[in-house]
Amino acid sequence: MIRQIHELLNAVDEHPTIAAYVNAAREVQKWRPMLRRVRVGWLASYTIDAAVSYNEVEAVRHGFAVDIYRGAFNTVHQELLSGAGHAAASAEVVFISQLLEDVCPALTASYLQLDTSDVEAQVERVVSETVTAIQAFRARSEAAIVVHNFALPTYPALGIFEPMASESQTRAVRDLNARLAQRLSAIAGVYVLDFDRLCAVVGYSNWRNDKMWHLGRAPLSASAMRELARLQADFLNAIAGTPRKCLVLDLDNTLWGGILGEVGVSGINLGQTYPGSVYREFQQAVLQLHQRGVLLAINSKNNPSDVEQVFESHPDMLLKREHFVCVRVNWQSKTENMVAIAREAGIGLDSLVYFDDNPAERALMRTVLPEVLTLEVPSDPLGYAKTLNGSRAFDKLSFTPEDRRRGAMYQERAQRAELERSSASVGDFLEALQMKMKITAVDNYAFPRVLDLIHKTNQFNVTVRRHSAAELNAIVNDPNCGVFAIRLADRFGDHGVVGAAIVRHSGEVAQIDTFLLSCRVIGRTAETAMLAFIVDWAKARGASRIEGEFVSTAKNAPAADLYEHHGFSATAAVGNSGTCWSLNLSDAVIEWPYYIRKEQ
């Protein structure tokens, strides 16, 4: 991010006043050409004029310039049901903000007049009206739709008796939120923003500005607008941005207190009591990210043998050597180490997040490698865990079995590397791996992972088409399209879904829209198996040739030779960076690779 934008955001953070945000929203317009444009629709049952300025500023933090289309005041359902080509329908992301007092006054103002069946009827009405409107909208828009849920009552109807009452207002709103989330999760590309949690974070008695609500139907207080804008920006980033994959950590005064080289293993602060407990708690936060699927790496100026000793012998070291995909402990510059970490983990610099207590190292990293997200770390370690969790740097909108297993997968990777070293030839290695592959049509279980791969895979990806959830859903439901998930396992473990292909059949031609493989399994002949499968699929459907495009990007060189290697011939250039390839099915043979067993 350019320096001026960074300075502008810092100035806002120092004095996060309403005037500062409104002014900054105007200032950031200057930098639009340098930012990624995103069309946003915001449909609200209340006035959002000031809140829009907050949103425009916070989006810049993730590198976005938002064009916000505001629906007219309190016309959410009309907007959702209006015709195609409407501004909201052509947005990339649409936020839907409604207050319970707007959509269901009975549940807020006169709750105690309702009997059990009335409450049920009101809850069901709100859920079904919302779901119906969103389904109608989904049918003609490919936007990601982010629906705010409802805040629990600030002053519950039964006061202090509320938590004991069997049919409380609080319970009704919780039930409404749960049902809404469940029904919305069945619609592709629809997400829930936890507005209730936001209100709890800001404070149930602080999120609403009563005066502005009565004077102008603008209910959000300054702190609620700021928090909401940050949350919405995180959704924008998860939907339209590049997800971060790996947390790179310093050691001294980051994972433990003190300088290891000076105080020795027994002298570092790490344990059950203060100050060591603060570092232990930070390690816990890091471990939780690891369990979520975030890769970990170390970038530290230290003696490797000292660090090994900490890993081996310190009883309160929650993070173990095997949790780290890459450990760079040496006296080289941290920026050089960072580049090495990205290479070793097989991911881009823009996938890395850097956490270091040393301001000089952070400043250097920001200057030399601006693609890396360098977190601003507080000087007091008590703030570390909050900084890391509060950054929401790794947040995304799914949690797949592959995420859960990612840590273990990288450990299996080390075993594979060992086997590769001890094998006499590549063939021996591939044979010894005992690979098994299963290719299936994408179902509800594979859908989130395939979507994840479509958005994350940079290297072995021939077209790098980032289909949205709604687009992918439409493709899956198109009878002329084959959408396939590729699962690979070997003797060391299950990789889960590592590849995906989208093939569109029309008459003579089966056109490969998407063909991608996770970088973990490049060089295992998996791509040959995938192409052999596609050949069979295309033949069975009566196609006479397969066509595919290679669109060159800065990162996808590993896939450049895919079509040529498998007997396709180049037919045409597409634009500056693309080539069309074609394979005639009457004389082509792509054999299933010898090293992979095909599972049905």
Add this chain to the structure above:
Amino acid sequence: MKTALEPYNRPDRLRKVIAEVLGIPPEDVTDDTSPGSVATWDSVSHLTVIMAVENEFHVTISADMALQMRSVGDLREYLNSQQIQA
């Protein structure tokens, strides 16, 4: 020369806030500046002006008063009545 004890640019804080919210140069803001003289000062941004002044000076302006305030001078007078030098 300003000393460290003297609040930086304090007399101009109100003008600065109004200018930032309405998107006009601070030098164009006088005590006579009002919804009638600035195109961007409409009923919606009036609420933002009120919120921004409350936010900046840590004061509460009642709803009735918010509706009565018709110029920068009105705002300054109110802040002064709260012992705030704006």
